[in-house]
Amino acid sequence: MSQPTPLITTGQLAAMLGDPNLRLYDCTTYNEPVPPGSDVPYRAVPGDKTFAAGHIPGADFLDLQGEFSDTSARPLYMMPDVAQLEAAFGRHGLDASKTIVLYSIGSMMWSTRFWWMLRALGVDARVLDGGLDKWKEEGRPVETGAPKGYPATTFKATPRAGFFVDKDTVKARIGDPSTAIVNALLPQYHQGLEPSRYGRSGRVPGSVNVPAPTLVNADKTLTSLADAEAKFAAQGVTRDKNVIVYCGGGISATIDLLLLTQLGYDKLTLYDGSMGEWARDPSLPIETD
Template sequence: MADHRELITTAELAEILTRPDLRLFDCTTYLEPAPEGSGVPYIVVSGRQTFEAVHIPGANFLDLQAEFSDPRTELRFMMPPVGQLEAAFGRHGISAHHRVVLYSIGTAMWATRFWWMLRALGFDGASVLDGGIDKWTAEGRDIETGLAGGYPQATFTARPRPGMFVDKHDVLAATADSNTVIVNALGPQFFKGLEPSRYGRPGRVPGSVSVPAATLIDPKRKTFASAADAEAAFAAQGITKDKRVIAYCGGGISATIDLLQLHRLGYDNLTLYDGSMGEWAKDASLPIETG
């Protein structure tokens, strides 16, 4: 089994579960409806409680909002400074010598977000558990309950890769660049602006194409769509390997499912608009498109 693949199966994880260099994490976060008039799109709730109720043996927990997001902005889940991430990943026992496996409950997007962040920091030893804990438990595999045991602290040294995150100015410039495809990972109704958006103005970044993250996951098995099906979905939207891809969604989370699938297929000029519609829809100076 290769150590640096994007995905790892439940059977493969079971084989390495006792490896001393394994670092296994539940990354789950929940988004609950915000009170009307609160001015925020949702309430962020840590998945720590469900982790304590059930997790894969030996796993620990990563809290995206509490430890791995930028506290200096009102936007949720923004990529924080490198020093903050080095300290946080080091506290959780990750170094260049470790094999990291990430999973989340219900949806893979929280795990893929951490996978993308680690890649952005130059760490290639992370994989997402295909099917997550949903598939693991459906197969009747062992589970644990209780608090996270914690891994011994390690030294995490980042080697940041430039260009893996872009801001609204880069995205605005890209709308006029024929060598860039901007990919919206939200559902079709939000892409078209047919439903009210919790982020602000309904619609999309002008010129962007629709490849919903949900269509890249099997809804029953929670596993990633086959490489052939994913390739067909991207090709249908004119996404080719000679073009740069900017992916976005509501808050820079579900778009990382698209990015993992693209990386898996051999696309290498990939970036994430971190602010996504949480930023774009609220900025009246930025153009928006519907229909």
């Protein structure tokens, strides 16, 4: 049986605006290019400027890299400790008893990353299908200016085990017939046909490819469950397997994870370091076509 959908439509959200139980957050981040040879694959820039230029009325803004990531870790966007997240979400008034809706601009992957993080903390949020792009395309209201925020709360997590794994776990699962390792990057990077900004070109050995961009429609909404099911099945990703998903920085892989969750897969985890860690560690095996 599939779980209740974590998605919310623009129409459903529009009907909720002004509800005191709604907690609505813009999660947008931008990955800007860095000079060749840089120690990081890209520069993370918070979407506060685009938030100020136009956001869904009443929304607050969450800075993924600034407040909600382990900034001491070399790969960007690594999951920080629970205490840091409890303090950060509490500052933004996040309350598990409220209706939590997440959205982003350009790609839903920023909001799906927060969705996955919150699930790991024991909180079920919803993601706006199509994000601000679809909202604006439909002519729905926006407001400008800095976030007004919500009253601070004391946020207490109830962590759920198994939502994130490290490189040692991934390495140990290579070749395990009970495990499916899924790469959410585009085929040219999965196959090692183009240089990678993460380091060595290629993939985790034995991993299959279900690129996150192929799971997104032209209007920025997610593809149908039937289409997603077919794409995962074609790569041998079945419900009986332990599924590990990765990408470049642990962000776009959460699009795969959201759809797999909708499809009723329940043995899911994210390799948080992804290729940002794997490709830079010469002790780890890598595979190309």
